[in-house]
Amino acid sequence: MANILLADDDLELCELLRQYLQAEGFTIALAHDGEAAVASALGGDFAACILDVMMPRLSGFDALRQIRAQSSVPVIMLTARGEDVDRIVGLEMGADDYLPKPFNPRELAARLRAILRRSVKPAATTESIELGEVSLHPGERTVTRAGQPVELTGAEFSILEVLMRAAGQIVSKDVLTEKGLGRKLQAYDRAIDTHVGSLRRKLGPDADGEPLIKTVRGRGFMYRHG
Amino acid sequence: MGRLFWKVFLGFWLTTAIVIVATVVVLSLLVERADPERQRARQEARLETSAVTAQLLLQRGREELTEWLAEQNERGRNPLWLVGPDNRDVLGRPIPQPVRRALRSGRLDRFSATVTAPDGTAYRLFAPPPQRDKRRDRPGILAIGLPLAVLISGLVCWLLARHLARPVHHLQSATRRLADGELDVRVGPAIGRRRDEIAALGTDFDRMAERLQELLNAQRRLLRDVSHELRTPLARLHVALGLARQRGQGVDAELDRIELEASRLGELIDELLTVMRLQSGTDTPNFTTVDISGLLAEVVDDAQLEAAGKPCRLETDLAAGVQGRGDRELLRRAVENILRNAIRHTAPDTVVAITLQQQDTISITIHDQGPGVPEAELSRLFEPFVRVEGARERQTGGYGLGLAIAQQAIRVHNGTLTASNAAGGGLEVVIELPATD
Secondary structure: OEEEEEEOOOHHHHHHHHHHHHHOOEEEEEEOOHHHHHHHHHHOOOOEEEEEOOOOOOOHHHHHHHHHHHOOOOEEEEEEOOOHHHHHHHHHOOOOEEEEEOOOHHHHHHHHHHHHHHHHOOOOOOOOEEEOOEEEEOOOOEEEEOOEEEOOOHHHHHHHHHHHHOOOOEEOHHHHHHHHHOOOOOOOOOHHHHHHHHHHHHHOEOOOOOEOEEEEOOOEEEEOOO | OOHHHHHHHHHHHHHHHHHHHHHHHHHHHHHHHHHHHHHHHHHHHHHHHHHHHHHHHHHHOHHHHHHHHHHHHHHOOOOOEEEOOOOOEOOOOOOOHHHHHHHHHOOOOOOEEEEEOOOOOEEEEEOOOOOOOOOOOOHHHHHHHHHHHHHHHHHHHHHHHHHHHHHHHHHHHHHHHHHOOOOOOOOHHHHOOOOOHHHHHHHHHHHHHHHHHHHHHHHHHHHHHHHHHHHHHHHHHHHHHHHHHHHOOOOHHHHHHHHHHHHHHHHHHHHHHHHHHHHHOOOOOOEEEEEHHHHHHHHHHHHHHHHHHOOOEEEEEEOOOOEEEEEHHHHHHHHHHHHHHHHHHOOOOOEEEEEEEEOOEEEEEEEOOOOOOOHHHHOOOOOOOOOOOOOOOHHHOOOOOHHHHHHHHHHHOOOEEEEEEOOOOOEEEEEEEEOOO
């Protein structure tokens, strides 16, 4: 069974979530502040972590930064609803997904499964892709540009892989969400937009100063071919 | 410098200038009138004594008379003339105009007297009123002095007006900034070390701003805490619901209902917080150049899922390449809320039309095919928690906050948001944003 670390300072919520997620087939360990979350995440063997943004001692963002310094364990951030800043900061700092609080636990379970599928299941092909200066190696889950490694989060890597495999074609937002994040696109879901924005920044522009990933208005995204 | 400055400055200056000019005019009139009058009186008195003297001297002989006359003419500035029967001056001087005129008319006026010599010859003694001394009438004094006085008074008035108007200006701009949500604005430093009513007003303004800032901070803190505290039980409620679903059987309908209401409660809290944040102006908008055309396409794209669920169709007519200045996230939310509202209220299987045009302003029109809104309620449509009676009832969802958020967001952009019932039916909401040059 997948080992999940749940870090939230609301003890009662943690207890309820533990019961719920256990019934869904996960094994849950709890942490109630940021420092404990970092210690557990780095010390234990977890398939994924759920971090609340608002925690005592160490905020969810700081905990995420410390975890990311040493580990690439998938992380879902629980953000305050309506705080766009939380979502953007969380995803850019390397969270794999976010869920605004309060949330439906079914949704949390679905996202957990999506993340686990993505990190457990080997890529459909392990064949490297090379387009211009950018090379993507599914085996090691690494990306280089002109030989220099580009640090990507798990979600960003999956999205880039989908886009690069379909280079020159438009990938719609729902296909990208399904293939890249392993879940269904929801109404007013802006996770993909944030991830693509972050990818653009990390990859940098092409020789003409244009972003490598183009937004095709109303239709989706396209990795520019050639 | 504003209107107050010019009013005070011009008002004071005009008044002082008028007073200066009027004083000069009145004074010079008085002097001009008083001076010849006095001289005339003196001349008359002199004539009287001179006539007596001349009479006496004539009896002694002509030599003494001419001697005395010459002496008189040397001492005084107003000469005396003694004209003999031959119409010549005794001293042989040329006879001045007024004397000649008096001689010709033959009338004795008050400036002449008849003196008879012992031999019976009649002389006439003239003491004509003094001619105006042209040299004393120096026009230079008035021509330079008067404008100079007016100019100096202008300078003084300018200083005075600035002294009065400047702090008022500081207060005005500070008040405006305060009203725009810049709560840490204070006028104390700008007003400086003056100690008058205006300075007191400035101190009071600062105290008021201080208090306002405290209150708003407290309110903001309270709202944040309350919303956080409300979200906590709400989050537990959702999980407890999930647990109930895992275990319970046969109560799904009830659980669905509980879940729906819990979600609504969550949405309500979110929207409430957003309205509060926008109203208090605590979020400093992040203004950049925004591709409005792209933004609209994106919002429409995002709403397709909801439109498909209604079902209704979204039709767009978007001018390409429209750019505006604004906070992209706020604008997106404004348009999205209006569009979602339209989708919610349009009749099933109808069209919601989204139009973007740029003329003098950027205008975004969203037109649904719903029941519209009673005319009387239109103006209240964008107020928080206003629920339009009849046509739009509770079951259509929403808490009347989406449009309030939209309006606040548009207000931040100095734009306007108007709603009207379209001629062909349905509600038409128009966003007008200032165009960038």
